[in-house]
Amino acid sequence: MRPLSAYVLTSLLVSAGALSVGHAEETETTKHAYAAGYLAGFTCSAVFNGQKEMDAIRRDELTGIYDLVAAQVQELTPNIDHQHKFVSVSYDGGKRQRISVWRPKLGCVDLPVGASSADLKKVANPFADSTAPSADSGAPWSATPNGLTAAQQQALAEVVERAFSKAYGSGARTSAILVATPEHILAEQYLPGFTPETAQRTWSVAKSIGASVIGVAVQQQLLEVDTPAALENWSHELDPRRHITLANLLHMASGLDSNRAGNRTDRVYMGGGLVSDTATERALEVTPGERWKYANNDTLLALRTLRERFATSDGYLRFPYEQLLDKVGMHHTFLETDWQDDFILSSQVWTTARDLARLGVLHLQNGQWNGEQLLPNDWLAYISTPAPAQPPEGAPGYGAQWWLYNERFPELPNDTIAARGNRGQFLVIIPSHNLVIVRRGYDIAGEPGFNEHDFARDVLGALAL
Template sequence: MKCASKLLLAAALATTPAAAQDGDRYTRALAAGYKASFLCSDLFNAGQTVEQVERDDLQRTYASLEPLFPELKADIDRQARTVRVAFDETLPPRVAAWRPHLGCAQLPIGADPASASLLPRLSVDPAIDRSDRLPWPHGDQKAAAKPKGDAKALAEAVDDAFDRRTYGQGSETTAVLVVQNGKIVAERYRHDFDMHMSQRTWSVAKSISATLIGAAVQQGLIDVEAPAPVPEWQSPGDPRAAITTDQLLRMASGLHSDHAGNRTDALYFGGTAVTEQAVAWPLEAAPGTRWRYANNDTLLAIRGLRAKLEGEAKLAFPMTDLFWRIGMTRTVPETDWKGNFILSSQVWTTARDLVRLGLLYLNDGVWNGERILPPGWGDYVSRLGSAQPPAGGYGYGAGFWTFPKGSGLPEDAYIGRGNRGQYLVIVPSRNIVIVRRGYDGPGTGFDLDSFTRDLLAALE
């Protein structure tokens, strides 16, 4: 693995810009980073076209950044698999560069584009079978089965998910996949998608992170009830050293952050590193006493896991110890420029790979006779913590959500939920997994509760 710490930072800085100009410049830097990152990942992870990216991932996004996208020109090098987006006369362009199995990483603002050659790379490169010759669920042979229930009602509900009105006015569905008793009983994609085209998971990555922590627990690498092994918190007297991995997974760390929810702009689009930003926030509440949804908590749980790994495993663990073992061969977790996984959001995956994750939980953490997660890990991630979101809404376990009480949905169901309409629904009592992917925009949410109710009714 090449050392990312040798990245060269450009020294060209404006001398005395006004504060307003600085703010505008930083916003332009973020917008350029956003455009470079999504173009890079969608082109080289997912195989999408530039037109698709401009229509979907660069539309209906952040109000402060989206108006700038058209004027920021992207320079795409398909041979080198890099994207450069210029944003300022005095600084180099923002750069995102692709690497096998690790996807795209952004260079810091001001970095020399040549520094892309120094980004961390994975030396493990197995011959992954993506030929579709293997049967479902280990591979991607087409595997439609007749549902147990009302096939017509099931088909109608799936069709309605794509009509942009039944489950949300203006919603934009790209994929729906339903598995019953381990068999695919419904699968549909938007006209320009297929089963191999991936999308960003957004916060469904938090559910993936909880699963990776489970794999580490099974191997004896992590004790979730023990203090999280975050190296930056180990100075004598640091009160954050007492925060447990369980509290991080449950959004109950008590840490302050500038934004709750999914706004981690400096990391996602600004090219900073997890070990520069996420580790630096102070406490503002006693750990375990307050629920606050924050990307940093998930990032810190994975930072702690990385600290327990050695050598190549620091980069290879998600693939070698989870994804490739259960057939998630088209799932790409991305890193920052220092090699820290951005596993709060930045994972590209397919609908079929997400269903495989759900099947792992339905099988109590066992895949093809091999135990990957501890027994009962599904019960752990779906069990509500003592600190919860406001009453009346969705509940929160450890990286997974639960449906609101009184929703009429199975009480044992749990959910991976992500921005723009990414959903993974696991229903153990019905042996059903549901995945819906989309590009919903602000104010155009998808009604997951009604959709899930209709699917389950059809599969009675």
């Protein structure tokens, strides 16, 4: 394996967990709106998705964050309306406010700049009659002995304990670890105050969840990966974007301009912007398929492709839940949207360690759950196949919205894949060992975060005893 320092540096520059410094020059007014939106959105999601108190939110969600808004966020105060389930934040001396409102299953939606509490009733709420999720059942895992020897159990416990220290990164702050096979949870540990029902933001792990939603649509013949995305906004016969395929989008190879840092989509993530006003408007920069560039917009556009196959937004909003999440028991997962009902599945998902592990188990079972084929039976092979254009050497490879730990990282099995997200969110799948590894955290921006490669290597070492 190459030296850790080179790996960390490359990861900071190109990985899903990176917070690149490259961004447009925002005005001070825009920065203020972003900071207020960040605080409103994260407070809303952490309170109503994660059931957290404000002191814990300040400690976890609002420290060690993106420096564009970090200082201003600390100077603002959220107003939490528990009865109507929304959060508002006043800024610019009280002249303006940002609002984020919660909906069952769908979590919080950030309203645009200029919206007021009078606009809350205009937000779509297709699951209004849904009840709150109950305690996690522990399914599909068995409570019977997991078959590990005493030596394996002890060694694995020691590796997990190290994960809650700084052993895997000086900026690491771990909140949850889970190691499982389809039959058993082999190890599970949480930071005090966290439980199996505590949802956290996935950040870019959401991209792999989004790819799974796409996979369900492929299985149901709503989409084909090798055909043009055919977005309405690209329909003019002179528009070269008509040739961008769904596969190009899944491979991070759309060829679209996504600014210097494609992982910065602040206007959607913090500014109350729309997917349809941002991602679909980007111009083509290079031929689709010839360049790999990590870009949130490619994920947003892949899901927009699915959205345009539905006659109503209600049908689209229900699809991921009714056809995937509810079927595999991911009942503590919230897929958040913009205010015109486009899923922001490049980042804005809140979920638990167990729900992520369930998604991993679905892939280990080649897309089958309780006898039903949810994903194509070759979907794992598809997402694990290296895309035609690849990230630079030093980073993991890339498949279809999943990272690949192939020959670039010889200390892990060649079939290892991972969903990776900012602040140290990881879902690692190792099919040859029938194993899923989940790590959740609140790693500090700008410092070496949790090294999932070394942790997965050590977990495998413990299980090999």
